[in-house]
Amino acid sequence: MKLTTRRTLLAAPALLPAAVAAQNFPNRPVIWVVPFAAGGITDTSARTLAQHMSQNLGQSVVVENRPGAGGTIGAEAVARSAADGYTMLYGSQGSIAAAPAMFPNLRYDPQRDLAPVHGIGASPHLIVTSPSRPWRTLMELVEAARGRPEGLTYGSVGVGTSPHLAAETLMQATGVRIVHAPYANGTQGLNDVIGGRLDVMWDYPLTSLPHVREGRLRALAVTDRQRVALAGEVPTVAEAGLPGAESVPWAGLFVPARTPVEVVARLAGAMREAMGDARVQEFFGGTATVLWPTMGTDQFRGFLAAETPRIAALITRSGARGG
Template sequence: MKLLSKSLAFAFAASVVSLSALAQNWPDKTVTVVVPWPPGGPSDIAARPWAKHMTETLGKPFVIDNRAGGGGNIGTAAVTRSAADGYTLLITSSAPIVINPSVYKGMTFDPLKDLAPISNLLRVPLVLVANPSVPAKNLKELMAYIHSKKGQFSFGSSGNGTPQHLTGELFNSVEKLDMAHIPYKGSAPAISDLLGGHIPIMFDSTIAIMPHIKSGKVKPIAITSAKRSPLLPDVPTFAELGIPQLESYAWYGLFAPAKTPKAVIDKINAETVKFIKSPEFAKVRAETGSEMLADTPENFTKFVHAESAKWSKVAKDSGATVD
């Protein structure tokens, strides 16, 4: 028994030393960073400057690999199947992590079990905007107008299962508005139809909708952040207007395959926190309306689980589905 105990203790010590050495030497080769969306999208706004920072700081290439398709599921699934060694990472919007499991049938992975959260990078609020022809100056007037339509009113979104879609469904449910959902293949075509008056309202991120608010082509009604955005200081939050349930964000986070050694996760997180606090990224945060998000993997994990519980309930209550 003593011999067995000594053998187990030696094996444990050897594994600790091995993992420590792995973290100390990481990275010693190219790191692939999968972004499960087309190039140029919002996830790239966080991913590309982060990859540049990591390359310059750690001395090895961090290469962005855009693998679009399946609402973010294709690229995300590829990461879950990768070796858990820190050389394949994921930067994605929230959809494949906390929404898709509730709206897609036959998911091939469980993001809460198959991925290790490292850090949130950007978290931007959504803005409820209306075409100027909608006869409402504020949220109270808009809701009264929607109720007057008795089910003959619609809202657009950037696609089924997106935060924009489910935030609209949450608004629909909380206020019993009876709106029909019109999904588009991305923000650009949805905004185009909003500008053209083909849809009356939509929720979209500050990243996508700010240019059209500034130009006066759409009118902002309310914002989903906990407090007013510096980008839109005159636009009230839903909480101010009596609907605190409508706190919602489009967020973009960094993940690794599950079972990636904690020492490696912590090393990536520490360098990422430096990036988030850098003057270069402060400009990106200011332009997108994101708050400071430097945090630990443990706190980001709690946030991801809370978001998953929230949006799974919204999907269930609204009957939202992609299939």
């Protein structure tokens, strides 16, 4: 008994620093890695949330952009970071669910190396084309694709990203093929649709709607099961004749695996409180994003358990592979 007690006492100091660190978290700025370029919807969304999370945590939450490879460069950086809560990831459909099925040499495993903290939300795409194109409805676009053996073209910021997954969803629902044209950023692709050099694009309402309002783009459908308030006149893909072609990109907060549960809970609480702020809700309402204030750690883990195999099957059927 005395020997057991002594061993316990000797082991206690080794456990103490980690426990104390978790209790004192955070005592320095927290880095939030956004794996896409500055200025896009993901970046501005993270910065909006970071501002309000900072107030709750009592420490700055600093957004750090690490773009490239469909979000996997930033995701890998976080996966390799210290599991102390001071490095977070803005994870999305591509880097979390699609990447393992698409990149055979992926240097991180989302399920093994990253831990879910809290869901952020989901935002559908608008399917947009140029007014100069002859198709005025989504079904007319599909029929045009059937009649063009060489294929129409669509743009995205790379394989595995949400526009690519949305396009694949429609193609698998209809059996048509549309040629994928990857771009360095979404703005370039959208400009090529406007200029008539690209046939169609799946894009966020935040960036495409101003062009629709000014007549430079035509919106054919929204990829959600319900219409979005910002563009109530645009039908859903089901209303446009293609039930089953829905695809809604999602995002969530992640940290390195083995981050102390107390730290994860602290970050989850800060995210939940940030979502309750009226200014945050107004911002996300303006991007047609549905926030997930009740998608806590356990709920988000359950969501990922169902979503990851669904996306993996979509990728497998498409035959898409990354570098």
